[in-house]
Amino acid sequence: MRWYREFVDATNVFYDHLAAVRWTPLFVALGLFFARTVLRTIAWRNILRAAYPATRVRWLPVFGAYVAGVGVNAIIPARVGDAVKVALAKQRIEGSSYATVAATLIVETLFDFVVALVLFAWALWLGVLPGLHVLRQLPAVDWSWPLSHPRPAAVVGAVLLVVLIVAGIWTRRKVIAFWERVRQGFAILRTPRRYLLHVVSWQAASWILRIASFVYFLRAFRLPWKT
Numbered sequence: 001m002r003w004y005r006e007f008v009d010a011t012n013v014f015y016d017h018l019a020a021v022r023w024t025p026l027f028v029a030l031g032l033f034f035a036r037t038v039l040r041t042i043a044w045r046n047i048l049r050a051a052y053p054a055t056r057v058r059w060l061p062v063f064g065a066y067v068a069g070v071g072v073n074a075i076i077p078a079r080v081g082d083a084v085k086v087a088l089a090k091q092r093i094e095g096s097s098y099a100t101v102a103a104t105l106i107v108e109t110l111f112d113f114v115v116a117l118v119l120f121a122w123a124l125w126l127g128v129l130p131g132l133h134v135l136r137q138l139p140a141v142d143w144s145w146p147l148s149h150p151r152p153a154a155v156v157g158a159v160l161l162v163v164l165i166v167a168g169i170w171t172r173r174k175v176i177a178f179w180e181r182v183r184q185g186f187a188i189l190r191t192p193r194r195y196l197l198h199v200v201s202w203q204a205a206s207w208i209l210r211i212a213s214f215v216y217f218l219r220a221f222r223l224p225w226k227t
Contacts, residue, residue, distance in 0.1 A: 022220045029216035036209035040108075041066045043202040047104045050188035050198075052093060061092035099178055103185020111203045 041063040049057045065088035073081030086101045093101070188195050218224070 020222060022222065025216045026220035029213045029220055032209045032213035032216060036206045036213060037067065037070065038063070039202045039206035039209065043199045043206070044104065044108050046198040046202070047107050047185075047188050048089065048093065048101070050191075050194065051100050051104055051185050052096060053187075055094055055096070057093055062089060065089040065092065097181045099181035100185040103182045107186055107189060107199070108203075111200050115207060 041059065044066060045057055045059050045062045048062065065085050068088055069081035069083075069085030071081065072084045073079060082102075082105055085105065086098055090096050090098055090101050188199060
């Protein structure tokens, strides 16, 4: 049977690749990646402690929420794991709110954004990114209808503007309270020295471990890591 032969061939190929793996570098890579995750959770816990100074924020529940979110993100797209992190952390921190915990995740990614910009600039300098001509081939937003029907488009725009104004007036107090909770999540940024010592330092170390784990993963699977 054809399907059986294909299954046997695929199984043989899988075991051939598995036999070629270097196990020592693989375990080193896994250990480095785990240590990197631990450092990330320490940084996030420090952000949460600054947001809730009067509440005891234990590391182990934060670690569990973070790891659970990473696992979900590895399986489900669209950053669903971040919602899992927020939900689990909110349950473990007394008196916390979803808005504040979600804001701490934004703070937790600020240093990553800076590192990503540096890596992007480096890749751009090396010339390994697609040229600007690729942008012309990307699909664009179609504005032909509102441009060809200005009066109906103006009416629709006016109605939407009125709806937004009424909704803003009606929800003003809730919006103010919401933004206060969001602002609370950025509390550690008001003390830059504390942010650098208790967040950036751990995240910088986690990036070093992350890069080292990539090198060992490449070695484990016998892939070149030097050019």
